[in-house]
Amino acid sequence: MKLNTLVRPLVLVAATAGAAAFAQTAAPAAPAAPAAPATQKAVIDRALLSVFKALPARFEDPKNPITPEKVELGRMLYFENRLSKNHDVSCNSCHDLNKYGVDNKPFSPGHKKQLGGRNSPTVYNAGGHILQFWDGRAPNLEEQAKGPILNPVEMAMPNEARVIETLKSIPGYVTAFQKAFPGEADAVTYNNLGLAIGAFERQLVTPSRFDKYLGGEETALNDAEKMGLKKFLEQGCQTCHNGAAIGGSLQKLGLVLPYQSKDQGRFDLTKNEADRMIFRVPTLRNVTKTAPYFHDGSVKDLQTAVKLMAQHQFGKQISDEDTKHIVTFLGALTGDLPKSYIAKPKLPASGPTTPKPDPT
Numbered sequence: 432m433k434l435n436t437l438v439r440p441l442v443l444v445a446a447t448a449g450a451a452a453f454a455q456t457a458a459p460a461a462p463a464a465p466a467a468p469a470t471q472k473a474v475i476d477r478a479l480l481s482v483f484k485a486l487p488a489r490f491e492d493p494k495n496p497i498t499p500e501k502v503e504l505g506r507m508l509y510f511e512n513r514l515s516k517n518h519d520v521s522c523n524s525c526h527d528l529n530k531y532g533v534d535n536k537p538f539s540p541g542h543k544k545q546l547g548g549r550n551s552p553t554v555y556n557a558g559g560h561i562l563q564f565w566d567g568r569a570p571n572l573e574e575q576a577k578g579p580i581l582n583p584v585e586m587a588m589p590n591e592a593r594v595i596e597t598l599k600s601i602p603g604y605v606t607a608f609q610k611a612f613p614g615e616a617d618a619v620t621y622n623n624l625g626l627a628i629g630a631f632e633r634q635l636v637t638p639s640r641f642d643k644y645l646g647g648e649e650t651a652l653n654d655a656e657k658m659g660l661k662k663f664l665e666q667g668c669q670t671c672h673n674g675a676a677i678g679g680s681l682q683k684l685g686l687v688l689p690y691q692s693k694d695q696g697r698f699d700l701t702k703n704e705a706d707r708m709i710f711r712v713p714t715l716r717n718v719t720k721t722a723p724y725f726h727d728g729s730v731k732d733l734q735t736a737v738k739l740m741a742q743h744q745f746g747k748q749i750s751d752e753d754t755k756h757i758v759t760f761l762g763a764l765t766g767d768l769p770k771s772y773i774a775k776p777k778l779p780a781s782g783p784t785t786p787k788p789d790p791t
Contacts, residue, residue, distance in 0.1 A: 471654070471658060472654050472657070472658075473654065473657040473658040473660070473661040474661075475657055475660060475661055475664075479664050479669075480645060482669045482673040482674075483641075483645055483669070483673060483674065483675075483677065484645075484674055484675040485638070485642040485645045485646060485675065486556065486559075486636050486637070486638045486642055486675050486676075486716075486766075487636065487675065488634075488636065489558070489633050489634040489636060490556075490558025490559055490633045490634075490636070491633070492558075492571065492573075492629075492633065494571075495571075495573055495626050495629055495630055495633075497630045497633060497634065498611065498630070500607075500610045500611040501611040501612075501626065501627050501630040501631075502627075502630050502631050502634065503607065503610075503611070503776070504604075504607045504608060504610070504611040504627040504631075505627035505628045505629070505630050505631030505632070506631050506776050507604075507607065507776050507778055507779070508522075508624060508627055508628050508631075509521065509522045509523055509528075509628055509631055509632075510522070510523050510775050510776065510778065511778060513597055513601070513781070513785070514580050514586060514588065514594060514597070515542065515580070515585075515586035515587060515588065516542055516586065516587040516588055516589070516788075516789050516791075517542060517543075517587070517788045517789055517790045518787075518788040519788070520541055520542065520585065520586050520587075521586075522554075522576070522579070522628065523775075524539070525539035525541075525551040525579075525585075526551060526553065526554040528554075528555075528635070528768070528773040529768065529773065530720070531553055531555060531637075531717045531720040531721055531768070532552075532553030532554040532555040532557075532635070532717075532721070533551055533552070533553050533720075533721045534551060535721075535722060535723070536550075536551075536723075536728065537550060537723050537727070537728025537729065538550065538551075538728060539551040539585075541579075541582070541584050541585035541586065541587065542583065542584065542585065542586065542587035543587075543790070545584045546584075547584055547585065548694070549565050549694075549726045549727065549728075550723065550724075550725065550726050550727060550728035552565070552713055552714075552721075552726075553713075553714065553716075553717060553721050554632055554635055555635045555636070555637050555714075555716065555717060555766075556635070556636055556637060556675070556676045556714050556716045556717075557572060557575075557632065557635070557676070557679075557714070558572055558632065558633045558635075558636070558676075559674060559675040559676030559679050559714070560676055560678070560679030560680075560711065560714070561679055561680050561681065561711075562681065562711060563575035563711075564578070564711070565696070565710050565711055565726045566696055566697040566699065566700045566709075566710065566711070567681050567697055567700075567709075567711050568697075568700050571629065572628070572629040572632045572633060573625040573626050573628070573629035574625060575629075576624070576625045576628035576629055576632070577621060577622075577624065577625040580594060581594075591621040593786070594621060594624070595619060595620065595621060596786065597785060597786055598619050598624070599619050600781070600782045600783075600784045600785040600786070601779050601780070601781055601782050601785055602779065602780075602782055603778075603779020603780065604619065604779055605618075605619060607779070608623060608627075611623070611627055612626075634769075634772065635769070635772075635773070636766075636769075637716060637717055637765075637766025637767065637768065637769070638766050638767075639716070639763060639764050639765055639766040640652060640763050641763050641764050644763075652760075652763055655756075655759045656759055656760050656762070656763045657760075658756050658759070658760075659756040659757050659758070659759040659760025659761070659763075660760045660763075661756075662753045662756040662757050662760070663757050663760050663761075666741060666745070666747070666749060666753070666757070667745060668740075668757070671712045671744070672712060672715050676714040676716060677714055677715040677716055677764065678712040678713050678714040678715055678716075679711065679712055679714060680711070680712050681697065681709050681710070681711055681712070682709065682710065682712050683708050683709055683710075684696060684708045684709075684710050684743070685708055685743050685744075686743070686744045686745075687742075687743065687744060687745060687746035688742055688743045688746060689708075690708065690743065692708075694726070694727070695707050695708060696708050696709045696710040697709040697710065710726060713726075715761060715764055716764050716765075716766065717764065717765050717766060718733065718761050718764060719733065719758075719761055719762050719764075719765055720765060724736040733758045733761065734751075734754050734755065734758055737749060737754045737757055737758065738754055
């Protein structure tokens with residue numbers, strides 16, 4: 432559903448710092464006024480940066496050790512359309528790895544072009560989130576990966592049995608599962624599917640210049656970006672946007688200024704009053720690339736998103752200047768895409784018994 436006024440929880444965001452204009456002389460005979468500095472220097476108290484963490488090379492989970500074989504299988508499954516009922520939707524359809532893990536649409540089309548009720552968040556750096564999905568209903572990436580396949584609006588497979596039937600009908604997948612999960616009598620299972628995709632996604636990380644700055648490299652950020660970071664900290668954005676993912680916890684949307692909304696967040700899942708309007712905080716990593724914003728995809732630009740979050744979370748009216756400063760800092764959170772890692776692999780050929788596409 433389209434919620435024009437609802438703000439996606441906790442995407443604290445901002446814009447570019449403008450340069451000051453040079454003063455002009457009042458008359459030819461008068462001495463010229465000194466030029467204002469193009470960018471004011473900001474002094475950052477590094478003690479305040481302890482709320483952040485540099486991105487790791489990968490987000491490890493001892494319950495799902497990452498192996499090359501598991502990652503290779505997970506990469507194939509991530510791009511596999513045959514995991515959808517009509518063979519026309521894959522994980523990459525809504526979380527396009529070449530578009531920073533999103534499709535840049537308010538709501539993603541799934542089976543029969545049906546639209547979901549919430550914006551598709553980026554999969555990059557999602558391993559740094561405490562829980563997965565906007566309402567936190569999945570505890571980790573592995574469980575999250577299994578959800579959309581069976582969702583009737585998304586990939587629409589009728590049940591796990593159909594998924595396993597499809598995979599076992601493709602000889603290349605049977606071999607790949609056996610390599611990824613050696614020693615298992617029946618390696619092609621729905622749980623192993625989740626483990627493989629999760630292993631692949633745990634290495635979808637995009638370090639940026641901000642990580643170098645956190646590591647002590649002062650010149651990694653320019654003066655305008657440091658000023659934006661200063662404003663970010665002064666406004667209190669780090670209250671929700673912290674850690675390695677600069678987001679990923681659960682917080683209330685409308686902490687100070689309440690929302691009128693049909694979507695009640697985690698409450699709709701648990702029916703616990705304490706969970707009303709609780710949503711997962713989105714990552715600010717690559718946020719300049721992942722519009723539209725908020726869980727309803729209702730906001731197209733970062734400056735508007737910043738102002739709305741300041742109002743609803745802090746009860747503040749943030750100035751245009753400070754907003755631009757913060758957005759300039761957020762640009763420094765954009766990392767490079769791991770092109771070789773995300774290249775679409777060659778998928779195994781269907782077998783004679785592989786189910787056909789079903790558009791119904």
